[in-house]
Amino acid sequence: MNCKITNDGFDVFESVKTSAVRAGIKRKGEDLALIYFEKEATFAAVFTTNKVKAHCVIYDEELLKTQQNIRAVLINSGNANACNINGAQAIQDVTKALSTVLNIKQNEIFIAQTGIIGEEFPTKKVTNALAKLKNNLGKNSQNLARAILTTDKIPKIISIECEYAGVIFHIAAVAKGAGMIHPNMATMLSFIVTDLKITQNILKVALKEAVDKSFNRISVDGDMSTNDTVFIASLNEVGDLINEENEFYRYFVDKLTECCVYLAKEIVKDAEGATKFCEVLVFGADKDEDAQKVARSIANSLLVKTAIFGKDPNWGRIIAAVGYSGANIDVEKLEIKIGDFLVYSWGRPQEFDKIALLEYMRQNDSIKIYINLNIGASNFNLYFSDLTYEYIKINAQYHT
Numbered sequence: 139m140n141c142k143i144t145n146d147g148f149d150v151f152e153s154v155k156t157s158a159v160r161a162g163i164k165r166k167g168e169d170l171a172l173i174y175f176e177k178e179a180t181f182a183a184v185f186t187t188n189k190v191k192a193h194c195v196i197y198d199e200e201l202l203k204t205q206q207n208i209r210a211v212l213i214n215s216g217n218a219n220a221c222n223i224n225g226a227q228a229i230q231d232v233t234k235a236l237s238t239v240l241n242i243k244q245n246e247i248f249i250a251q252t253g254i255i256g257e258e259f260p261t262k263k264v265t266n267a268l269a270k271l272k273n274n275l276g277k278n279s280q281n282l283a284r285a286i287l288t289t290d291k292i293p294k295i296i297s298i299e300c301e302y303a304g305v306i307f308h309i310a311a312v313a314k315g316a317g318m319i320h321p322n323m324a325t326m327l328s329f330i331v332t333d334l335k336i337t338q339n340i341l342k343v344a345l346k347e348a349v350d351k352s353f354n355r356i357s358v359d360g361d362m363s364t365n366d367t368v369f370i371a372s373l374n375e376v377g378d379l380i381n382e383e384n385e386f387y388r389y390f391v392d393k394l395t396e397c398c399v400y401l402a403k404e405i406v407k408d409a410e411g412a413t414k415f416c417e418v419l420v421f422g423a424d425k426d427e428d429a430q431k432v433a434r435s436i437a438n439s440l441l442v443k444t445a446i447f448g449k450d451p452n453w454g455r456i457i458a459a460v461g462y463s464g465a466n467i468d469v470e471k472l473e474i475k476i477g478d479f480l481v482y483s484w485g486r487p488q489e490f491d492k493i494a495l496l497e498y499m500r501q502n503d504s505i506k507i508y509i510n511l512n513i514g515a516s517n518f519n520l521y522f523s524d525l526t527y528e529y530i531k532i533n534a535q536y537h538t
Contacts (some may be wrong), residue, residue: 141300141393148310148331150297153177153373157274158285159500163216163253163268168285170264171213172271173315173329178207179295179371179407181248182342184349186366192218193225194251195258195365197233204248206338208371209246211329212236213266213286215314220364228259234266238398244488250367252288252314257447290314294404296397302389306336309397315405326353326363326405328399330370334390335381335451343383344391345370352398357404357437357522368398406521411528413445415504419519422511428465429518432509435463437455437522447524449499451492453481456507469510475508484512 150155153176161170183202212232219225229249237244253347283293297310316327336344349368407415418436423429434441443457453474460467460474470485480496481487494520499505 139224141298142402144297144299145280145295145437146310147283147295147312148173148297149277149279150308150310151331151373153375154280154331155275156282158275158278159215159267159277161260162261163214163263168281169214169216170188170267170271171282171285172275173213173282173331174212174275175209175371175373177373178209178246178337179331179373180206180341181208181369181371182345183248183367183369184251184345186360186363187365188364190221190364192220192251192255192453193222193229193367194219194249195367196226197229198248199342200248201245204387205245206240207246208248209242209300210236211248211250211369211371213250213282213327213329214253215251216285217251217257217259218253218255218365219251219259222256222258224258224261228261228264231261232264236268236405241270243374243419248369250329250365250369252286252327252363252365252477255364270404271504279310279312283314285314286314288314289410292404292408294401294402296420297395298393300389300393302386305386307332307376307390309394311397311401313401313405315408326366326368326508328353328368328398328401330368330394331373332370332375332390332394333375333483334377334380335374336372336390340382340387341370341372344387344394347391348395348398351395352402353405355518355520356402357434357520370394403521406523409523409529411504411526411531412523413526414524416446416507416522416524417504417519418507418509418522419517420509420511421517422440422514423516423518424466424511424514426516426518428463428467428511428514429516430520431463431465431512432460432467433518435465436461436507436509440525443522443525444501446499446505447526449480449496451476451481451495451499456509457482459508465511466513468513471512473510473512477502
């Protein structure tokens with residue numbers, strides 16, 4: 139990464155304060171968090187592509203159309219505020235109350251939510267906790283990262299310090315996500331801050347590229363959430379203003395992408411019930427769309443995922459997923475590798491050490507599958523998890 143990496147999160151910025159409290163939305167633990175900017179910050183965001191959207195996503199999408207700057211991000215876990223009877227009004231009530239507490243404008247507040255769909259939003263619990271949330275503001279990135287979790291086991295947090303052309307700048311981020319993880323984001327939230335000076339339009343372009351190469355390349359269970367959100371803010375404190383896609387911009391996007399990839403991998407590693415972190419790498423596709431189709435077909439195959447959980451090198455499930463992916467393929471040119479083991483090549487099963495491959499599946503927490511279509515120059519990779527008994531248990535009991 140060629141940068142200094144820490145787990146300090148937003149604590150690296152003097153003008154950013156964070157806090158987390160228990161509002162009582164979840165059965166236990168902190169469930170309400172705040173990111174506060176002492177001065178206006180330029181912001182951008184990308185959201186779920188699900189046609190059923192949570193009220194927070196609807197609110198934020200409209201906010202992004204009219205606002206360039208933001209002062210606060212309010213996040214709750216335990217209630218998705220989606221498909222319920224009071225969701226839109228709850229957003230208005232909560233943002234109005236927070237604007238009074240923080241003495242900022244109501245339209246300077248971005249809001250993100252995660253949790254159970256369809257339940258009435260506990261507005262009173264949230265508004266009653268806002269004063270305490272303000273009083274707790276400080277360097278509390280770790281607490282914030284824990285407060286936004288749902289079925290996650292561990293907080294996901296990163297901060298980096300980089301230098302380019304004599305300018306030292308930082309990128310810090312947190313994320314949550316463990317289930318309903320599917321390409322085109324997941325049940326996941328991520329919040330990113332940089333101190334570089336950058337326009338909103340350029341920030342939007344940078345975020346989209348970084349998300350396309352990271353959060354849009356993960357899958358746990360093939361389900362898409364109503365709440366997916368990736369938010370980024372620029373404090374506009376260091377460097378010259380980046381208002382075009384120049385060399386400095388390119389360096390920034392590369393580092394932003396690396397941070398997002400790190401968090402995306404952490405989400406997959408922390409997937410509900412997962413025992414294996416997997417990556418499928420597709421090469422030699424006729425076009426980019428076909429490379430993606432093959433990767434997603436394999437990553438979302440229940441038979442592939444359960445075989446990996448069972449430590450079973452059943453490559454027949456992999457080739458079947460390639461075949462029904464909808465991509466342009468020629469089975470006579472296809473190559474498949476599991477780890478370093480070539481199992482199928484140019485229309486024929488290959489001789490390989492089955493005991494050694496079985497040991498690879500058993501001994502490694504990280505499994506790689508390589509697919510070479512050998513008909514073009516397009517490539518794509520995707521991270522995914524196995525599917526386990528524990529995943530079923532977690533999701534069978536999630537609501538009750």
